[in-house]
Amino acid sequence: MEIEKDEPECLGGRRQIVMNEIGYYSLIIALLFSVYSGLTSVFGIKGKRGEVIASAENAAMCVFFFLTAASVALIYALVTRDFQVEYVWKYTSRSLPMSYTVAAFYGGQKGSLLFWAWILSIFSLIVILQNRKKNRDLLPYVNAVLMGTTFFFVILMVFEANPFEMLRHVPPDGRGLNPMLQNPGMIFHPPTIFLGYVGFTVPFAFSLAALITGHLGDVWIRTTRRWTIVSWAFLTAGNLLGMEWAYVELGWGGYWAWDPVENASFLPWLVGTAYLHSVMIQEKRNMLKIWNLVLILLTFLLTIFGTFITRSGLIASVHSFGQSSLGWMFLIFLAIVLAVSLILLTYRLPDLRSENHLDSFLSRESSFLYNNLLLVGIAFAVLWGPLFPMLSEAFRGVKITVGPPFFNGVIIPIALALLLLTGLCPLIAWRRTSVKKFFKKAFFPCILSVTGAVFLYLSGIGPSYAFVSFVLSIFVLTTFFLEFFDGTRTQRTLSGEGYLKSLWTLVAKNKRRYGGYIIHLGVVMAFVSFAGNHFNTEKQITLTKGESFKIEEYTIRFDALSNYPTANKKRSVIATLTVFDEDRRVATLFPEKSIYHGQDQPTSEVAIHSTLEEDLYVILAGHKKDMVTLKVLVNPLVAWLWIGGVVMGLGTVIVMFPNRRRQKKIKQRDLGVEKI
Amino acid sequence: MVEHVVVIFLILGAGYFVVRPLVIPRRPDDDSSLKGDDRLKQLTLKKDRAYATIKELEFDANMGKISKEDFETLKRQYMFEAVDSLKEIDELETVKTKTTGLEEKNIERKTSALRQNKSAKKPQVFCVECGSRAALRARFCPSCGAKLAKP
Secondary structure, three states: OOOOOOHHHHHHHHHHHHHHHHHHHHHHHHHHHHHHHHHHHHHHHHOOOHHHHHHHHHHHHHHHHHHHHHHHHHHHHHHOOOOOEHHHHHHOOOOOOHHHHHHHHHOOHHHHHHHHHHHHHHHHHHHHHHOOOOOOOOHHHHHHHHHHHHHHHHHHHHHOOOOOOEOOOOOOOOOOOOHHHOOHHHHHHHHHHHHHHHHOHHHHHHHHHHHHHOOOOOHHHHHOHHHHHHHHHHHHHHHHHHHHHHHHHHOOOOOOOOOHHHHHHHHHHHHHHHHHHHHHHHHHHOOOHHHHHHHHHHHHHHHHHHHHHHHHOOOOOOOOOOOOOHHHHHHHHHHHHHHHHHHHHHHHHHHHOOOOOOOOOOOHHHHHHHHHHHHHHHHHHHHHHHHHHHHHHHHHOOOOOOOHHHHHHHHHHHHHHHHHHHHHHHHOOOOOOOHHHHHHHHHHHHHHHHHHHHHHHHOOOOOOHHHHHHHHHHHHHHHHHHHHHHHHHHHHHHHOOOHHHHHHHHHHHOHHHHHHHHHHHHHHHHHHHHHHHHHOEEEEEEEEOOOEEEEOOEEEEEEEEEEEOOOOEEEEEEEEEEEEEOOEEEEEEOOEEEEEOOOOOOEEEOEEEEOOOEEEEEEEEEEEOOEEEEEEEEEEOOHHHHHHHHHHHHHHHHHHOOOHHHHHHHHHHHHOOOOO | OHHHHHHHHHHHHHHHHHHHHHHOOOOHHHOHHHOOOHHHHHHHHHHHHHHHHHHHHHHHHHOOOOOHHHHHHHHHHHHHHHHHHHHHHHHHHHHHHOOOHHHHHHHHHHHHHHHHOOHHHOOEEEOOOOOOEEEOOOOEOOOOOOEOOOO
16 A cells, blocks of 8 residues: 655654643543543542532543544544554554554554443443433442542553553554454454453442441342343353454464463353342342442452453463563452552441341242352353463463363363253242152253163264253253243233243243343353354365365365455465265355465464254365365364354343333433332 | 544534533522422332232232232231331421321321221222222222322
């Protein structure tokens, strides 16, 4: 691309500098407003002065405004390719497509800190607007916590990682975005995971506010229920998108490697999931108050820890950006949050004793409790993954990584226990279930599971974790089916409506429960897909033009090899392969090996032929004239993980769907129609 | 130069926005920021929770998940919880609207009637929320706990 060297470029350059300066000043102003807002909201509530609190809330809105200005300034610098800005130079280049150029906003360390802070400021604004007329006793403290967290991220940028830092000269071109990041995943994975991470700050802020004010009932939990489920859904989607991205881009044949960075985002998901389940016990029975506070605190700490791991450069991976001093600041922030929360928790401990107790070990409450223990158990095992290399480096100077065998050995059995619990839970009612009732309910699912087990065994699947996973999945699916079936039948008896209408009423009447079942249906699909890993096959082979080879039921024929440059790539070598499934032509695959501009190392683009049954996964490992070396994998059931993800999303939408009756009520109240 | 002017303008605008609540006196009825209606909210939540639990228990009993005896015991327990909350809500709201002692007696009578489930024999109205019958003078729907409009 030609660089215009006439006057408009100079004018553009001047405008770019102006925007850049505005961006940096905006950060400083946002920093000051966040301090002001945090402090005055606490003074306001202490001195019972409504006008001071109102001023603090307005200041929080200004934080949003200035962080938006800073974000716009950075995006402007990226879009106008202002390479004098170090960040733009480092992560983009003239040949980078526009979508990735904008996505580079959160592609690097400094930008992603700004992105974090910006999302948090948006969430703070929403919290303030949502609670203009409610939770007035909690809100000043909530605001203070949100502003405190914003302050931390902005101060990182102002003093340590300024995204608007200028170079002394104007480089003609940038270094370009890491080729591995040039995938549609780049556009979706980071924002979703960040929305999940940042979203958990809101329930955390409310929990601290509840601890400070001593209003420890379930008001804070109910207020943040939607925040929690939405953040959880984003975190789930973010993780799945990350897995999909790793699967199609990194080219080693799988989607999960127990990499420290993967673990870092799996951890808050695990503890967040435990929290999501245990808050239901507090809502229903007013129990487990301390446990819930501990879980949300841990979830928040782990989201910060996750950001720290991925954004501080401590651990080498596609996510990190070299060593920096940010690590210490993150650690100090984590220590402060932990200390403040623990002090508050200890102070309020006498008020947090539960008024109720478990009625029976065979009740839904107890099963939720077991679920929590298992999830937290997995979290402990996973935490060991990223911590161990750091500890071993700190104490012995050697980085020892805990590998997949450790994780698979410890986590798979616990995960299978969780799957079993998913199936048992619907059979048990809240409060108590008699053993007789329980066995009566479990009879049919058990029979079906045993039949399934025999069938699986006869079809050649020997005893293994995968076998257990399949059998348990049958059990869970049967109980879910019965739950919907019995529910619909009961509803039909009560209302006299048809089956479909009854099913509709059943789900509409209790969206949380039945939406929850749908989410778990997605989880079962994911388990089935994970079990498929057990049957992966892999072959490496060198073929000359026209030759073919066989893997499982597929025959792959090597037809052609092309080699040419593109706008974005220095060189792109693409093999053309025709795939036959037992003599029937099913696909043409194009595995690729390219060298991007500004890079020396080639990057592989895998080619995948995906069906519900299995994925044919082809990597171009090497090539010579008319000769290719291919690494081919057949990965069964992978597609079900992505389908499971979509089903989980669907379930979340059902859970979140607003209640029409409640909506009407709120509307009436707002209009002053409801006269009592 | 331009950037400094822009930044100064932005600071002035934001500063005005932040300082305004401090210098412009608020209308007294606008001072909602310090109202503590926590107790009332807690009670309403407790009442809603009890009603929701009873509904769920009924459904679970119909689906055969819990036995008849367990259902009766648990239902009674939650009925009492709901009635206690309703009573307290009514008291709080009566204090709010500064009604006379006569009306408080009325509440007492009605809650005890609700407790003994005698209200069904009296003249009835229908709840607009769930369609259940309620005593003519009832303030809350006995089925879903919604407030009933005064006839």
